[in-house]
Amino acid sequence: MNLKQLQYFVKLAETEHYRKAAEELYITEPSLNRAIREMEKELGIQMFEKRGRNIFLNKYGRIFLPYITRSLQELEKGIQIMKAYTRPDQGNITLGFVYTMGYLTVPEMITQFQGIADNKDISFDFKQGTTTSLIRALKEETLDIVFCSAVENEPDVLFYPIAEEELVVVVPKGHPLSNRASVSLKELEPYPFISFTPSSGLYKKITGLLEDADCHPRVVCHIEEDNAMAGFVAMGYGVAIVPNFYTLQYYSLDRIPIADPIEARYLFMAVNRQANLLPVVERFRNFVLAHWHRSSI
The missing domain is CATH 1.10.10.10 (Winged helix-like DNA-binding domain superfamily/Winged helix DNA-binding domain)
Known part of the structure; x- marks a missing residue:
């Protein structure tokens, strides 16, 4: 039949x-x-x-x-x-991003993109998660584009730097390190430390910073999401190193600049090299590359 x-x-x-x-x-x-x-x-x-x-x-x-x-x-x-x-001016894009990019960066990016008249009929579905989970979804083609940390040994994924993220030490109000102009990483060693989960793109970065500073604090727990980590710090559960994201100002904690010289922390746009991108996805990718790509790093 x-x-x-x-x-x-x-x-x-x-x-x-x-x-x-x-x-x-x-x-x-x-x-x-x-x-x-x-x-x-x-x-x-x-x-x-x-x-x-x-x-x-x-x-x-x-x-x-x-x-x-x-x-x-x-x-x-x-x-x-x-x-x-098949039309570049309408359709839906599935976009994934790490938690800290949901406060300002991604909303600003999407607002700018949809503010262009030819893009008004393009819609988005969003998913938040850790770098590991997002990259897995990208490779499985359930996400079109991802904003996350760079990952080594991923030959099928292209990473474009698009945003810089400052790392700071966070401590509860009234902590011995509060009100310091800056703090060295070695000074964190005596205090209980809250770590990101190994699936987070920040885990390897922060672990490396602590090792370089010969700092070996006692890790009391691992947390995946930044706001949850800020909540535990505010309640006095420990200290942490986190991106200086927007909503930290609403927690009962102090943000302290890191005195040690550290390399800049970048977030990236990740694209599946093997995927056949639809025209609407290509349009958004090209917009990001034109307006947000940091080609100098």
């Missing part, structure tokens, strides 16, 4: 007239008759009956018709969606 036979069946069921159906389908009556007979033969049941010069859809045909109609409607809907995806 093929698509043409299904379309012929629906038209004949609508008209209950071979000549009229054939004319509307732009085929000959013998061709239509042959297609219906082959379809009935494959199903093993007759769905049209003759009554004099007329034909009628019998009870078996009436049972079968709504299933074919819904199937053809869904197929047409899918075709229209696929056609829409």
Whole structure:
């Protein structure tokens, strides 16, 4: 059974007239008759009956018709969606980003992009997570583009630096290190330390900074998300090193600059090298590269 036979069946069921159906389908009556007979033969049941010069859809045909109609409607809907995806000025982009980028960077980026008249019909679905989970989703092609930390040994992923993120020490209000103009990492060693989970892109960065400073604090827990970490610090559970993100100002903690010389921390746009990007995704990628890409690092 093929698509043409299904379309012929629906038209004949609508008209209950071979000549009229054939004319509307732009085929000959013998061709239509042959297609219906082959379809009935494959199903093993007759769905049209003759009554004099007329034909009628019998009870078996009436049972079968709504299933074919819904199937053809869904197929047409899918075709229209696929056609829409080939247009660069409309469609949907699935975008993933690490938690700290959801406060200002990504909202600002999306607002700028959709503020361009030709992009008004482009929509987004968002997913937040750790760098590890986002890169996995990118490679599985459930996300189109990801904003995260750079990851080593990922030859199928292209990383473009797009934003710099300052790291600071955070301590609860009234802590012995509070109100300091800056603090060296070695000074954190006596205090309970809250670490990011190993799946976070920051875990390796911060662990490396502490090792370089010969600082080996007692890790009391691992936390995935930045706001949760700030909450634990504010409650006096420990100290931490976090990105200096916007909502830290609302927690009962102090932010202290790091005195040690450290390399800048960058966040990246990650794109699957193996994926065939839809035109709408390419448009957004090119926008980011034109307006946010830091090519000098």
